Amino acid sequence: MTARILLLGGTGDALRIARTLGPGHVYSLAGLGRVPADLACAVRVGGFGGAEGLARYLADERIARVLDATHPYAAQISANAARACAMAQVPYWALRRAPWQPQPGDDWRGVDGWPGVIEAIAPFARVLFTLGREPLVHLDEVPARQHWTVRCLEAHAGHARARVIDARGPFTLEGERALFEAGRFEVVVSKNSGGGATEAKLAVARERGLPVVMMRRPALPPAQREFESVQDALDALAALAQQS
Ligand code: NAP
Numbered sequence: 001m002t003a004r005i006l007l008l009g010g011t012g013d014a015l016r017i018a019r020t021l022g023p024g025h026v027y028s029l030a031g032l033g034r035v036p037a038d039l040a041c042a043v044r045v046g047g048f049g050g051a052e053g054l055a056r057y058l059a060d061e062r063i064a065r066v067l068d069a070t071h072p073y074a075a076q077i078s079a080n081a082a083r084a085c086a087m088a089q090v091p092y093w094a095l096r097r098a099p100w101q102p103q104p105g106d107d108w109r110g111v112d113g114w115p116g117v118i119e120a121i122a123p124f125a126r127v128l129f130t131l132g133r134e135p136l137v138h139l140d141e142v143p144a145r146q147h148w149t150v151r152c153l154e155a156h157a158g159h160a161r162a163r164v165i166d167a168r169g170p171f172t173l174e175g176e177r178a179l180f181e182a183g184r185f186e187v188v189v190s191k192n193s194g195g196g197a198t199e200a201k202l203a204v205a206r207e208r209g210l211p212v213v214m215m216r217r218p219a220l221p222p223a224q225r226e227f228e229s230v231q232d233a234l235d236a237l238a239a240l241a242q243q244s
Pocket of ligand 1: 008009010011028029030032045046047048049050051053054069070071073074075076077078080131132191
Protein backbone atom coordinates (compact mmCIF):
# COMPACT_ATOMS: atom_id res chain seq x y z
CA MET A 1 0.00 0.00 0.00
CA THR A 2 1.23 3.52 -0.78
CA ALA A 3 2.68 5.37 2.23
CA ARG A 4 -0.01 7.89 3.12
CA ILE A 5 1.17 11.50 3.18
CA LEU A 6 -0.31 14.35 5.22
CA LEU A 7 0.76 17.58 3.54
CA LEU A 8 0.37 20.67 5.72
CA GLY A 9 -0.14 23.63 3.44
CA GLY A 10 -1.36 27.16 3.00
CA THR A 11 1.43 28.28 0.65
CA GLY A 12 1.98 28.30 -3.11
CA ASP A 13 4.76 25.73 -2.68
CA ALA A 14 2.44 23.40 -0.78
CA LEU A 15 -0.20 23.71 -3.49
CA ARG A 16 2.38 22.74 -6.12
CA ILE A 17 3.12 19.58 -4.13
CA ALA A 18 -0.57 18.90 -3.50
CA ARG A 19 -1.19 18.93 -7.26
CA THR A 20 1.12 15.92 -7.59
CA LEU A 21 -0.53 13.82 -4.85
CA GLY A 22 -2.92 10.98 -5.66
CA PRO A 23 -6.23 10.12 -3.94
CA GLY A 24 -4.68 8.22 -1.00
CA HIS A 25 -3.02 11.36 0.37
CA VAL A 26 -4.31 14.35 2.32
CA TYR A 27 -3.72 18.08 1.86
CA SER A 28 -4.52 20.09 4.99
CA LEU A 29 -5.37 23.79 5.16
CA ALA A 30 -6.10 26.08 8.11
CA GLY A 31 -9.11 27.47 6.25
CA LEU A 32 -8.10 31.10 5.97
CA GLY A 33 -7.59 31.24 2.21
CA ARG A 34 -8.93 29.64 -0.93
CA VAL A 35 -9.61 25.90 -0.84
CA PRO A 36 -8.70 24.30 -4.18
CA ALA A 37 -11.46 22.15 -5.64
CA ASP A 38 -9.46 20.54 -8.44
CA LEU A 39 -7.04 18.27 -6.56
CA ALA A 40 -6.82 14.49 -6.90
CA CYS A 41 -5.84 14.09 -3.23
CA ALA A 42 -8.23 14.56 -0.31
CA VAL A 43 -8.42 18.11 1.09
CA ARG A 44 -9.24 18.76 4.73
CA VAL A 45 -9.80 22.20 6.21
CA GLY A 46 -9.42 23.55 9.77
CA GLY A 47 -7.27 22.96 12.84
CA PHE A 48 -6.64 19.55 14.40
CA GLY A 49 -6.97 20.72 17.99
CA GLY A 50 -3.31 21.19 18.88
CA ALA A 51 -0.51 18.63 18.86
CA GLU A 52 -2.61 16.04 20.69
CA GLY A 53 -5.42 16.34 18.15
CA LEU A 54 -2.98 16.05 15.30
CA ALA A 55 -1.31 12.99 16.88
CA ARG A 56 -4.74 11.34 17.10
CA TYR A 57 -5.46 12.24 13.48
CA LEU A 58 -2.15 10.70 12.35
CA ALA A 59 -2.99 7.44 14.09
CA ASP A 60 -6.66 7.33 13.01
CA GLU A 61 -5.83 8.10 9.38
CA ARG A 62 -2.77 5.82 9.29
CA ILE A 63 -0.52 8.61 8.05
CA ALA A 64 3.00 7.39 7.18
CA ARG A 65 4.68 10.80 6.66
CA VAL A 66 3.95 14.40 7.47
CA LEU A 67 5.32 16.94 5.06
CA ASP A 68 5.13 20.41 6.59
CA ALA A 69 5.01 22.95 3.75
CA THR A 70 3.40 25.71 5.81
CA HIS A 71 4.62 29.29 5.73
CA PRO A 72 7.87 29.92 7.67
CA TYR A 73 5.98 32.32 9.98
CA ALA A 74 3.28 29.74 10.81
CA ALA A 75 5.32 28.58 13.79
CA GLN A 76 2.47 27.13 15.85
CA ILE A 77 1.38 24.48 13.36
CA SER A 78 5.01 23.49 12.73
CA ALA A 79 5.67 23.10 16.46
CA ASN A 80 2.44 21.09 16.80
CA ALA A 81 3.32 18.91 13.82
CA ALA A 82 6.80 18.09 15.12
CA ARG A 83 5.37 17.18 18.54
CA ALA A 84 2.48 15.19 17.10
CA CYS A 85 4.84 13.23 14.84
CA ALA A 86 7.03 12.38 17.82
CA MET A 87 3.96 11.20 19.76
CA ALA A 88 2.58 9.13 16.87
CA GLN A 89 6.03 7.95 15.73
CA VAL A 90 5.53 9.31 12.23
CA PRO A 91 8.55 10.88 10.47
CA TYR A 92 8.29 14.68 10.24
CA TRP A 93 9.56 16.21 7.01
CA ALA A 94 9.56 19.92 6.25
CA LEU A 95 9.95 22.19 3.27
CA ARG A 96 11.97 25.13 4.61
CA ARG A 97 12.34 27.84 2.02
CA ALA A 98 15.65 29.69 2.38
CA PRO A 99 15.24 33.26 3.62
CA TRP A 100 16.05 36.19 1.38
CA GLN A 101 19.50 37.68 1.97
CA PRO A 102 20.23 41.41 1.89
CA GLN A 103 22.16 42.58 -1.16
CA PRO A 104 24.51 45.54 -1.60
CA GLY A 105 22.44 48.71 -1.37
CA ASP A 106 19.79 47.17 0.90
CA ASP A 107 18.82 48.88 4.14
CA TRP A 108 17.03 46.16 6.12
CA ARG A 109 16.02 46.75 9.71
CA GLY A 110 15.28 43.51 11.57
CA VAL A 111 12.46 43.56 14.12
CA ASP A 112 10.57 41.04 16.27
CA GLY A 113 6.82 41.37 16.54
CA TRP A 114 4.33 44.19 16.02
CA PRO A 115 5.74 46.64 18.64
CA GLY A 116 9.09 46.40 16.84
CA VAL A 117 7.39 47.24 13.54
CA ILE A 118 5.65 50.30 14.99
CA GLU A 119 8.90 51.59 16.47
CA ALA A 120 10.83 51.06 13.23
CA ILE A 121 8.27 52.84 11.01
CA ALA A 122 7.83 55.79 13.41
CA PRO A 123 10.14 58.15 11.44
CA PHE A 124 8.25 57.61 8.17
CA ALA A 125 4.98 59.02 6.83
CA ARG A 126 4.06 56.69 3.97
CA VAL A 127 4.27 52.99 4.81
CA LEU A 128 3.70 49.90 2.66
CA PHE A 129 2.83 46.75 4.67
CA THR A 130 3.34 43.44 2.90
CA LEU A 131 3.23 41.00 5.81
CA GLY A 132 -0.31 39.69 5.68
CA ARG A 133 -3.43 40.73 7.53
CA GLU A 134 -1.96 41.71 10.92
CA PRO A 135 -2.03 45.48 10.24
CA LEU A 136 -5.80 45.30 9.66
CA VAL A 137 -6.47 44.90 13.39
CA HIS A 138 -4.40 48.03 14.04
CA LEU A 139 -6.03 50.36 11.49
CA ASP A 140 -7.51 52.53 14.23
CA GLU A 141 -3.99 53.09 15.58
CA VAL A 142 -2.54 54.74 12.45
CA PRO A 143 -0.72 57.81 13.78
CA ALA A 144 -2.05 61.14 12.47
CA ARG A 145 1.19 61.82 10.58
CA GLN A 146 1.21 58.44 8.79
CA HIS A 147 -0.55 56.91 5.81
CA TRP A 148 -0.57 53.13 5.56
CA THR A 149 -1.00 50.97 2.49
CA VAL A 150 -1.68 47.37 3.49
CA ARG A 151 -1.40 44.65 0.87
CA CYS A 152 -2.87 41.34 1.99
CA LEU A 153 -5.29 38.62 0.88
CA GLU A 154 -8.33 40.20 2.53
CA ALA A 155 -10.61 42.89 1.20
CA HIS A 156 -11.17 45.79 3.61
CA ALA A 157 -12.63 49.25 3.11
CA GLY A 158 -9.74 51.00 4.93
CA HIS A 159 -10.13 54.71 5.69
CA ALA A 160 -8.63 58.11 4.84
CA ARG A 161 -5.20 57.21 6.25
CA ALA A 162 -5.20 53.49 5.45
CA ARG A 163 -5.66 51.93 2.04
CA VAL A 164 -6.05 48.16 1.82
CA ILE A 165 -5.13 46.37 -1.40
CA ASP A 166 -6.31 42.77 -1.57
CA ALA A 167 -3.92 41.03 -3.91
CA ARG A 168 -2.31 37.62 -4.23
CA GLY A 169 1.22 37.13 -5.60
CA PRO A 170 3.24 36.51 -7.61
CA PHE A 171 4.10 40.18 -8.14
CA THR A 172 6.18 41.43 -11.06
CA LEU A 173 8.97 43.98 -11.02
CA GLU A 174 6.96 46.26 -13.32
CA GLY A 175 3.87 45.99 -11.14
CA GLU A 176 5.82 46.72 -7.98
CA ARG A 177 7.56 49.70 -9.60
CA ALA A 178 4.17 51.16 -10.54
CA LEU A 179 2.79 50.54 -7.03
CA PHE A 180 5.77 52.18 -5.32
CA GLU A 181 5.68 55.15 -7.70
CA ALA A 182 1.97 55.76 -7.15
CA GLY A 183 2.15 55.20 -3.38
CA ARG A 184 5.27 57.35 -2.78
CA PHE A 185 6.21 54.95 0.03
CA GLU A 186 9.05 55.82 2.36
CA VAL A 187 9.40 52.41 4.00
CA VAL A 188 8.31 48.82 3.32
CA VAL A 189 7.37 46.29 6.02
CA SER A 190 7.90 42.64 5.14
CA LYS A 191 8.31 39.12 6.44
CA ASN A 192 11.36 37.25 5.21
CA SER A 193 9.27 34.73 3.31
CA GLY A 194 11.92 33.71 0.78
CA GLY A 195 11.10 32.42 -2.71
CA GLY A 196 10.53 34.29 -5.94
CA ALA A 197 6.81 35.10 -5.85
CA THR A 198 6.99 38.24 -3.67
CA GLU A 199 10.65 39.14 -3.97
CA ALA A 200 10.25 41.99 -6.51
CA LYS A 201 9.29 44.48 -3.80
CA LEU A 202 12.78 44.12 -2.33
CA ALA A 203 14.40 44.95 -5.67
CA VAL A 204 12.20 48.03 -6.03
CA ALA A 205 12.94 49.15 -2.46
CA ARG A 206 16.66 48.82 -3.34
CA GLU A 207 16.22 50.81 -6.57
CA ARG A 208 14.45 53.58 -4.68
CA GLY A 209 16.82 53.54 -1.68
CA LEU A 210 14.00 52.68 0.73
CA PRO A 211 14.48 50.96 4.08
CA VAL A 212 12.78 47.59 4.59
CA VAL A 213 11.55 46.74 8.08
CA MET A 214 12.00 42.97 8.06
CA MET A 215 10.26 40.84 10.68
CA ARG A 216 12.67 38.14 11.79
CA ARG A 217 11.70 34.54 11.25
CA PRO A 218 10.37 32.59 14.23
CA ALA A 219 12.25 29.51 15.43
CA LEU A 220 10.97 26.29 13.85
CA PRO A 221 11.40 22.73 15.11
CA PRO A 222 13.99 20.50 13.47
CA ALA A 223 12.66 17.93 11.02
CA GLN A 224 13.97 14.46 10.15
CA ARG A 225 14.37 15.71 6.61
CA GLU A 226 14.35 19.33 5.47
CA PHE A 227 13.99 20.38 1.84
CA GLU A 228 14.92 23.77 0.41
CA SER A 229 12.91 23.43 -2.79
CA VAL A 230 9.63 21.97 -3.98
CA GLN A 231 11.57 19.76 -6.38
CA ASP A 232 13.67 18.27 -3.58
CA ALA A 233 10.50 17.47 -1.63
CA LEU A 234 8.86 15.93 -4.70
CA ASP A 235 11.93 13.76 -5.32
CA ALA A 236 11.82 12.49 -1.73
CA LEU A 237 8.10 11.72 -2.02
CA ALA A 238 8.69 9.87 -5.28
CA ALA A 239 11.46 7.80 -3.66
CA LEU A 240 9.15 7.05 -0.71
CA ALA A 241 6.39 5.89 -3.07
CA GLN A 242 8.83 3.52 -4.79
CA GLN A 243 9.86 1.97 -1.47
CA SER A 244 6.29 1.26 -0.37
P1 NAP B 1 -0.13 29.16 13.00
O1 NAP B 1 -0.21 30.33 13.91
O2 NAP B 1 1.13 28.40 12.93
O3 NAP B 1 -1.28 28.11 13.34
C1 NAP B 1 -2.43 28.43 14.10
C2 NAP B 1 -3.36 27.23 14.10
O4 NAP B 1 -4.00 27.09 12.83
C3 NAP B 1 -2.66 25.91 14.32
O5 NAP B 1 -2.38 25.67 15.68
C4 NAP B 1 -3.64 24.93 13.71
O6 NAP B 1 -4.76 24.75 14.56
C5 NAP B 1 -4.16 25.71 12.51
N1 NAP B 1 -3.42 25.45 11.27
C6 NAP B 1 -2.42 26.18 10.72
N2 NAP B 1 -2.04 25.66 9.54
C7 NAP B 1 -2.81 24.55 9.36
C8 NAP B 1 -2.90 23.60 8.31
N3 NAP B 1 -2.12 23.66 7.20
N4 NAP B 1 -3.82 22.60 8.43
C9 NAP B 1 -4.62 22.54 9.54
N5 NAP B 1 -4.58 23.43 10.54
C10 NAP B 1 -3.71 24.43 10.45
O7 NAP B 1 -0.53 29.58 11.52
P2 NAP B 1 -0.84 31.04 10.89
O8 NAP B 1 0.41 31.84 10.93
O9 NAP B 1 -2.11 31.57 11.48
O10 NAP B 1 -1.10 30.61 9.38
C11 NAP B 1 -2.27 29.89 9.05
C12 NAP B 1 -2.06 29.23 7.70
O11 NAP B 1 -1.79 30.22 6.71
C13 NAP B 1 -0.87 28.26 7.69
O12 NAP B 1 -1.32 27.03 7.17
C14 NAP B 1 0.17 28.90 6.80
O13 NAP B 1 0.84 27.98 5.98
C15 NAP B 1 -0.62 29.91 5.99
N6 NAP B 1 0.14 31.17 5.78
C16 NAP B 1 0.63 31.85 6.85
C17 NAP B 1 1.37 33.01 6.63
C18 NAP B 1 1.96 33.77 7.80
O14 NAP B 1 2.62 34.79 7.53
N7 NAP B 1 1.80 33.33 9.01
C19 NAP B 1 1.59 33.48 5.33
C20 NAP B 1 1.06 32.75 4.25
C21 NAP B 1 0.34 31.60 4.50
P3 NAP B 1 -4.84 23.52 15.60
O15 NAP B 1 -3.90 23.83 16.70
O16 NAP B 1 -6.28 23.50 16.00
O17 NAP B 1 -4.45 22.28 14.84
